[in-house]
Amino acid sequence: MKKKVLAVILAVVSVAALAACGSNGAAEPKADGSAATEKSSSTSADTTIKIGAKSFSESKILGELYALALEDAGYKVEREFEVSDNLIHQAVCDGQIDMYPEYTGTSLLTILDQPMETDPQITYDKVKEMYAEKFNLDVLDMCEASNGNGLSMRADVAEKYGIKSISDLQANADKIRFGGTSDTFEREDGLPGLEQTYGTFKFKSKNTFDNSLKYQAMANDEVDCVPAYTTDAQLSSDEFVLLDDDKHFWPPYNIIPVVRQELIDAHPDVAEIINKISAAIDTETMTKLNAQVDIDKEEYEDVAADFYATLK
16 A cells, blocks of 8 residues: 655745745854764664655656665665655655655756756766755765657657658658647747757647557557657657657756655765666667556556566
């Protein structure tokens, strides 16, 4: 049974409190100006780590992987999954949870309100530095896996016209039926922005439909290309392909573990444990894990356990 207590507690937290996060749990400065940290004398067996996750499959799979790895190292773990996207950052700042999986793009653009970057390493470096300064949070190693925006095509159509990248798509747009939600054709990070970067897309036709129907529309031969997220479960199928964003229009959304600095100070081995998980996950792997839950309807706990067993 999933725990609901945290969600109830967090429901009363104002999103406006985000700005105050930096003062929560920050170390008191020493006389020489350096940050003081409280070292714990407890062993892993005496320490309980609260792991949070957002309400979608990918976040819960990642949270469960972190939990399994820490339990394997002797830590006690409490799982606080199904936390609202809008509240989970404040939860780690307040100490309601000790860590959770986040995305570099979300951290930079939404939480830090910084200008967009398209380089994954620059994005990560800025997030890591600013999280330490503003929130007293440590950002552990970045996963290769990125759950960002992209374009997906029917594989047979892409092969027919030799389309592997968005530039290829733009050059062959007159042969392609494009579809998306209504805001795809209005938002700056949708087709209008793409055209500023890649040039005009003179599609054979344009269709609108609910986002949940996009892969069904392609499977039913109603459209050939739709907006996608780069770890969509359906992309594990040979029926669809993800196009290369060769001009780097969209910002990176690499997976990052966000951890309270106090935990890392007391237990440095936590960083090593979690970094090993991150090193094992690329975009293709994450997509397959998502597919086992979202398409094959397996329980995320079982999917995470099976994958974790392959890492030992």
